[in-house]
Amino acid sequence: MFSIRLEQPADSVAIEELLDLTFGAGRRNKTSYRFRDGIAPLGELCFVAEAEAGLLVGSVRYWPILAGSAPALLLGPLAIEPARQGRGVGRALVFHSLDVAAQAGHRLVFLVGDHAYYERFGFDPVPPGIVMPNESSARLQYRLLDPSLALPERAVLRRSPGGISPPAGHATPLAAKAIAGAPGIP
Ligand SMILES: CC(C)(COP(=O)(O)OP(=O)(O)OC[C@H]1O[C@@H](n2cnc3c(N)ncnc32)[C@H](O)[C@@H]1OP(=O)(O)O)[C@@H](O)C(=O)NCCC(=O)NCCS
Numbered sequence: 001m002f003s004i005r006l007e008q009p010a011d012s013v014a015i016e017e018l019l020d021l022t023f024g025a026g027r028r029n030k031t032s033y034r035f036r037d038g039i040a041p042l043g044e045l046c047f048v049a050e051a052e053a054g055l056l057v058g059s060v061r062y063w064p065i066l067a068g069s070a071p072a073l074l075l076g077p078l079a080i081e082p083a084r085q086g087r088g089v090g091r092a093l094v095f096h097s098l099d100v101a102a103q104a105g106h107r108l109v110f111l112v113g114d115h116a117y118y119e120r121f122g123f124d125p126v127p128p129g130i131v132m133p134n135e136s137s138a139r140l141q142y143r144l145l146d147p148s149l150a151l152p153e154r155a156v157l158r159r160s161p162g163g164i165s166p167p168a169g170h171a172t173p174l175a176a177k178a179i180a181g182a183p184g185i186p
Helices: 009-023 025-029 089-103 115-121 173-179
Strands: 003-006 047-050 056-067 070-080 108-112 140-144 155-159
Touching (some): 009 056, 009 070, 056 089, 070 155, 115 140
Parallel strands (some): 070 108
Antiparallel strands (some): 056 070
16 A cells, blocks of 8 residues: 655655665766756655655656757656565556646656656657757657647757746747647747
8 A cells, every 4th residue: 555645855865765776876877867967856746655654665756857948847767665666656656746747737748768668658759859968769758748739840858957937827839839729849
């Protein structure tokens, strides 16, 4: 049994230990960490899974990034305590956090990971024109949270030190396009 709740500041030590355990001490050398260095995660989308006695057994976090000029999310790290893997904790964390992201108006999510796992959440490998510098395009996946939109043909993923623009419902160029019925993400 486990439950899901928003990450709290007091969880940070346990999460760092979980990430070291699941990804190894060299995890910070991954390209995706260059998109996180010095940038705060989006706290409203960061969830933990808690088992009996409040034991933290899973974590998912999201960072703001840019795809060209379009705001997007970078999902990850996603980590489940080894003894609890394969019991649906990862699945629950990803589906829940994607639901919250969609309800908040976010439209586009990227991650670096195994398509064999993430396809169950609707992620697809990026087309050739979408690039995360220094990362294998085979591991870069995307999911549109608003199916009426489409990916741009070409975009380079970039760090977003200033966070990302307000999501749907606000007067962004992206929202204007969607409302006008002209699918596409600039
Ligand atoms: C990958 C991970 C997040 C999955 O979470 P989980 O709670 O163990 O997985 P779930 O119970 O939700 O799903 C289990 C299913 O995913 C599959 N799966 C797990 N990891 C997979 C992978 N890397 N590739 C393909 N399938 C995978 C299992 O075979 C199982 O398949 P089934 O449903 O057909 O039986 C977890 O195993 C983990 O933390 N691994 C180490 C860190 C990691 O690799 N994180 C992902 C970064 S890309």
